Amino acid sequence: MKKGTLKQILLITDGCSNKGENPSAVAALAFEQGITVNVIGVLEDSQTEHDSGLQEVEDIALSGGGVSQIVYQQVLSKTVQAVTKQAMTQTLQGVVNQELQQILGPNQSLEDLPPEQRGEVMEVVEDLGETCDLEVLVLVDTSASMTDKLPTVQEALFDLSVSLNARIGRNRFSIYAFPGKKTAINKVLDWAPRLDSISSVFPKLTSGGITPTGPALKEAMYQFGKKSLLRSFRNENRSDVEEA
Amino acid sequence: MKIDQTSKKREHPLPPGTIISGKWHRNQYKIVKKLGNGAVGTVYLCDHQGNRAALKISSSGSSITTEVNVLKTLKKVQGNGSLGPSLLDVDDWLHPSGARYSFYVMEYVNGQGLGTFIRLNGDDWLGTFMMQLLGDLEHLHRSGWVFGDLKTENLLVASSPPRVRWIDVGGTTQIGRSIKEYTEFYDRGYWNMGSRKAEPSYDLFALAMVMLHVYHPGRFDKGNQPEKTLMNKLGSTRQLKRFQVPLKKALKGTYTSSSQMKQEIATLLMYRPQTSPKMTRATARKVTTANRDRSLLESISILIAAGLFYLFHILLI
Ligand SMILES: Nc1ncnc2c1ncn2[C@@H]1O[C@H](COP(=O)(O)OP(=O)(O)OP(=O)(O)O)[C@@H](O)[C@H]1O
Ligand SMILES: [Mg+2]
Numbered sequence: 001m002k003k004g005t006l007k008q009i010l011l012i013t014d015g016c017s018n019k020g021e022n023p024s025a026v027a028a029l030a031f032e033q034g035i036t037v038n039v040i041g042v043l044e045d046s047q048t049e050h051d052s053g054l055q056e057v058e059d060i061a062l063s064g065g066g067v068s069q070i071v072y073q074q075v076l077s078k079t080v081q082a083v084t085k086q087a088m089t090q091t092l093q094g095v096v097n098q099e100l101q102q103i104l105g106p107n108q109s110l111e112d113l114p115p116e117q118r119g120e121v122m123e124v125v126e127d128l129g130e131t132c133d134l135e136v137l138v139l140v141d142t143s144a145s146m147t148d149k150l151p152t153v154q155e156a157l158f159d160l161s162v163s164l165n166a167r168i169g170r171n172r173f174s175i176y177a178f179p180g181k182k183t184a185i186n187k188v189l190d191w192a193p194r195l196d197s198i199s200s201v202f203p204k205l206t207s208g209g210i211t212p213t214g215p216a217l218k219e220a221m222y223q224f225g226k227k228s229l230l231r232s233f234r235n236e237n238r239s240d241v242e243e244a
Numbered sequence: 245m246k247i248d249q250t251s252k253k254r255e256h257p258l259p260p261g262t263i264i265s266g267k268w269h270r271n272q273y274k275i276v277k278k279l280g281n282g283a284v285g286t287v288y289l290c291d292h293q294g295n296r297a298a299l300k301i302s303s304s305g306s307s308i309t310t311e312v313n314v315l316k317t318l319k320k321v322q323g324n325g326s327l328g329p330s331l332l333d334v335d336d337w338l339h340p341s342g343a344r345y346s347f348y349v350m351e352y353v354n355g356q357g358l359g360t361f362i363r364l365n366g367d368d369w370l371g372t373f374m375m376q377l378l379g380d381l382e383h384l385h386r387s388g389w390v391f392g393d394l395k396t397e398n399l400l401v402a403s404s405p406p407r408v409r410w411i412d413v414g415g416t417t418q419i420g421r422s423i424k425e426y427t428e429f430y431d432r433g434y435w436n437m438g439s440r441k442a443e444p445s446y447d448l449f450a451l452a453m454v455m456l457h458v459y460h461p462g463r464f465d466k467g468n469q470p471e472k473t474l475m476n477k478l479g480s481t482r483q484l485k486r487f488q489v490p491l492k493k494a495l496k497g498t499y500t501s502s503s504q505m506k507q508e509i510a511t512l513l514m515y516r517p518q519t520s521p522k523m524t525r526a527t528a529r530k531v532t533t534a535n536r537d538r539s540l541l542e543s544i545s546i547l548i549a550a551g552l553f554y555l556f557h558i559l560l561i
């Protein structure tokens with residue numbers, strides 16, 4: 001199997017979208033184009049997972065083929081790292097499963113193999129996860145309620161970079177904040193191989209109530225470069241891993 | 245997919261007496277009791293044809309498979325059999341509800357937690373356990389692997405004779421790759437003191453943190469200057485004073501292999517404190533005086549004897 005580049009959007013938010021198109025629909029679109037959408041919902045200390053109304057978090061990730069988790073900010077670092085890695089494994093496992101079906105016939109997945117052979121397949125998945133190139137666009141909700149959480153978000157992103165940069169494969173990260181003043185999203189950090197250079201703090205806070213998650217996701221999708229977007233349109237069924 | 249942190253707590257443990265039967269190998273295991281659970285699954289003590297074993301079960305087949313791969317590798321490289329519990333079986337279980345679980349069965353390590361053992365049996369064991377761990381780590385590293393998720397909770401002391409054993413190989417990673425699984429408190433990346441690349445020094449940092457954790461079971465925050473926090477903690481932990489130099493080096497990533505650290509710990513442990521030096525010198529003096537007296541007596545008697553012989557000699561002529 002050829003080595004490829006995995007593309008992920010990591011959305012960090014604390015509330016529901018209330019403006020623009022439906023974020024789950026946009027996430028589904030992104031997934032169609034080979035970009036996985038992962039979502040982390042940050043809770044207030046007073047909230048519990050169930051009364052939070054963050055159902056949307058789960059829905060977006062589900063449509064976006066990614067992983068979601070709702071957490072308190074104290075465990076954000078660990079979560080960001082785990083969600084990203086798990087999403088990688090999930091995507092790669094999907095690709096390998098697809099490959100398996102071509103060999104073993106339809107509806108055969110990893111679990112249908114006897115345990116002995118499963119080990120070899122998992123080794124392939126792990127090798128890919130370690131060596132593939134990865135592009136992560138971090139999309140941070142910077143609406144007023146997130147203000148006091150942003151230092152933690154920043155720390156978590158630094159930690160993510162520590163984890164991913166220990167891999168053999170190459171990484172590229174970028175950070176965008178939403179809502180922007182005039183645009184849907186604001187660039188915080190352009191594509192860079194590591195995140196430890198984010199001395200630039202998130203922009204001082206914007207408007208109060210609006211959270212246009214859908215439009216922000218759509219704009220984020222375009223930051224992966226129009227060229228690669230077009231290419232993934234062309235080979236749709238291999239969209240999860242774009243061949244390098 | 246949704247990672248749900250609370251789902252583990254909600255997952256009902258299997259009641260004692262439950263029979264787990266393997267779909268592929270058809271072995272049967274009877275659940276005796278729950279041993280613990282963590283990020284990946286739940287571990288039970290079970291009975292298989294009258295023998296005790298530990299069974300780890302999870303709904304995530306891929307995590308189970310990954311750990312099984314590691315246990316198989318360890319089986320290949322282990323010499324005297326202390327690199328992790330030995331692997332006995334791997335299989336799937338179809339729950340009556342239709343859910344599929346993956347599980348593996350391993351040797352049951354009957355032991356006490358490291359912290360508990362030391363609190364009950366004294367600090368003297370600490371050095372011994374460090375030596376045992378460093379020996380095992382050296383062996384593992386030489387085989388091209390790093391343990392990764394080394395923490396107090398993953399260390400058990402098996403009894404008679406006490407031997408520290410590690411369980412939970414979920415973090416075991418090939419050297420040069422990124423650490424598969426770690427726990428923040430023991431992770432040098434979290435403390436800003438190094439990368440998450442699998443290399444021997446990663447385990448040695450965690451080992452030093454294990455030693456700190458034994459005496460600070462509540463853990464502690466990293467603060468604004470993580471390195472300084474660690475050094476202060478190390479300096480102020482009375483029980484670790486003796487090992488301060490090597491532990492500091494381990495935290496700072498100075499060692500490139502376990503054997504270097506083991507050597508230095510060994511030197512500290514083998515050091516024989518002399519009994520009070522004054523006493524010693526005094527006794528020594530006494531001994532030499534006695535010797536001198538004795539030799540004086542001898543020479544005098546020889547002299548007298550010689551004199552007598554001379555007298556006889558003269559008389560005979
Ligand atoms: N072979 C064994 N013998 C005896 N006890 C065991 C064995 N394996 C695991 N246990 C017990 O079960 C607990 C959980 O096991 P383990 O650490 O493997 O689970 P986990 O899901 O990987 O947890 P985590 O990754 O959070 O440490 C251990 O802390 C230990 O008490
Ligand atoms: Mg584990």
